[in-house]
Amino acid sequence: MALTFDAAAIRLDDFRLTADWQTEAGERIALIGPSGAGKSTLLMALAGFVPLASGAIRWNGRDLTALSPAERPVATLFQEQNLFPHLTVAQNLGLGLSPRLRLDKAQSARLTKVLERVGLAGLEGRRPAQLSGGQQGRAALARALLQDRPILTLDEPFAALGPKLKADMLDLVAEVTAGITVLMVTHDPADARRFAPRTVVVAEGVAHPPAPTQALLDDPPPALRDYLG
């Protein structure tokens, strides 16, 4: 159960990024680096929104390149707009189970259970605008869990939350994603330390292979040192 970036290269106008490494099953990895270096772009390539110029991204040896975003084994939490504002929490979550929103009994039961798990029991009928920022993050996470994909990518979805709420959310993500490979973009080293045993430095056109977070941040390589200051 491994995610492999096999000499994957992205080219968009004069932007370049390469990645050549793999993760272990179910691990949590942080992506850190200066803004504009391509942290989000790498996740978008994994999710199927940005094409590869060469190389491949594989899951368990299977090339994902030709698959549409919905067919990939990836659930994504975007920076923003993770919930449809005109749908209720239950409908938003339901879309993770069935795009046509026809849920059978078992699916409805799962939905209720996941809501409990993220602490939103009883809020099924609310619209996103009636939730707090933290609750919106929980709802989006719940939907990602219902999608039941082996890979979860987080593109700084909690960046707008305060430090305490964000820490709580990261703990919650860690708690509910056992067995899932999680890749998280962050610009905050504290997030990486809290959440991810290993970290990928994205800088100067390269997404470097994952290295143990603690050691990496205690003794950063030059590319990261410039960023951390």
Added chain:
Amino acid sequence: MAGRAVPLTVGLAVLLLTFGPLAMVAAHAQGGWGADGPALRFTVLQAALSAVISVALAVPVARALARRHFRGRGALIALLGAPFLLPVIVAVLGLLAVFGRAGLVNQALGTVGLSIPIYGLHGVVLAHVFLNMPLAVRLILQGWQAIPAERMRLALSLGLGPRDIARHLERPMLKAVLPGTLAVIFAICLTSFAVALTLGGGPRATTVELAIYQSLRFQFDLGRAASLAALQFLLCAAAVLLAGRFAAPSGFGRGLDRVIPFAPAGWRRSADAAVLTLATLFLAVPLAMVAWRGLAGLGDLPPSVWGAAARSVGLALGATALTLGAALTLALSPARWAGVVATLPLAASSLVMGTGLFLALWPLLPPERVALPVTLVVNATLALPFAFRILHPAAQTLRQDYGRLADSLGLRGMARLRWLVLPRLRAPLGFAAGVSAALSMGDLGVIALFAAPDGPTLPLLVQQLMGAYRMEQAAGAALLLVVLSFALFFIFDWGGRRGSDL
């Protein structure tokens, strides 16, 4: 969004509808091709005069609206939206009631032995000003409201008077807004048919579109029609490109309720009041005359009016469905060509489009049978540019905000339409549907060529009654037409806004 196949198919269909009939007509042409100098000159002249006069009158009205607060201001701005949706034949009837031979103005002048005829160039221009001056006011008003309030306050705090404000703020704004406004109205007036048919005519007052009608209807000279249509297409395409270059605002915005914080007192106040009163009278009196005479004629309607009304409503609903489907598909597409394709029908001749379709179907079906379907398709195509412009901004925002999320969830096809597109675009969809339905309802074009004698639409019936000098009945039918057109508009628009609590 939903794959590329669907927008490509729709785009190809629009291209085929725009250019196919032109080729069809040209292929059937037996006579030679010939340019038509007088028609071309008259078309350009009347369109240019209409555009210049509309805009010249619109500037003081827009300025007065921009800086004055008064009771009924909202109603007046709403009234300004009406002529765009008003069936042209009804506008003509109203203008005849005021400016015609037996109209209010000539009755008053008659007491001192004077009379001004309405037929000919000035009648055509008068009708075009009536129909387009309000659009110009709305476009220019948007320009006034786009002047940031802070800048206006800064100017006032610096002690600038009305003249200085005009020089430093208003004139630069007008310089930016007027060219686009002129070009839009010029382009609209180029394809004028119903106005020229009823108020123009004769060798000295024939537009290209009217010349097409005459060569199709009376001479059945396909070659002349095709060459005129090609000429008209080039002319309109040039005007549309020109209008596009100036990036005219759409005029469909709703946020026209802000008043700028600058309302000079003194004679300017009285002048503004006079301008607004005159503009209101100019727009409202012809409409009131239609209502007044129409009410008298309602009791005396010929029985054929109900069949005509039913045909028109059916046509409008069918055309609206087609237009919305095509406009929504193209508006959601990220491709640039979608906008170009959706704008092309602005330059097409509806008569040639209709004739081409008729020629294509001719071997298969008799003309009376295809008159309504062909009209439906032509009306749908002609409304497409307007529906597209209404939908495009909201559709692109939707795609940017939620496209990726929907893709990652596998929301596709009908599910995407039902759970994402329809709920998020409800309000602009309702508005676009209302505009499309009203435009189709009031259209008097292709149907004038092919309708069976006993199967006219409501606008055609009004025109036939006018032609037979049964003015009372014409007024009654016209009133019915207005009521139905605006009812369709309001039902769609209201339906779109209701429950759109986003």
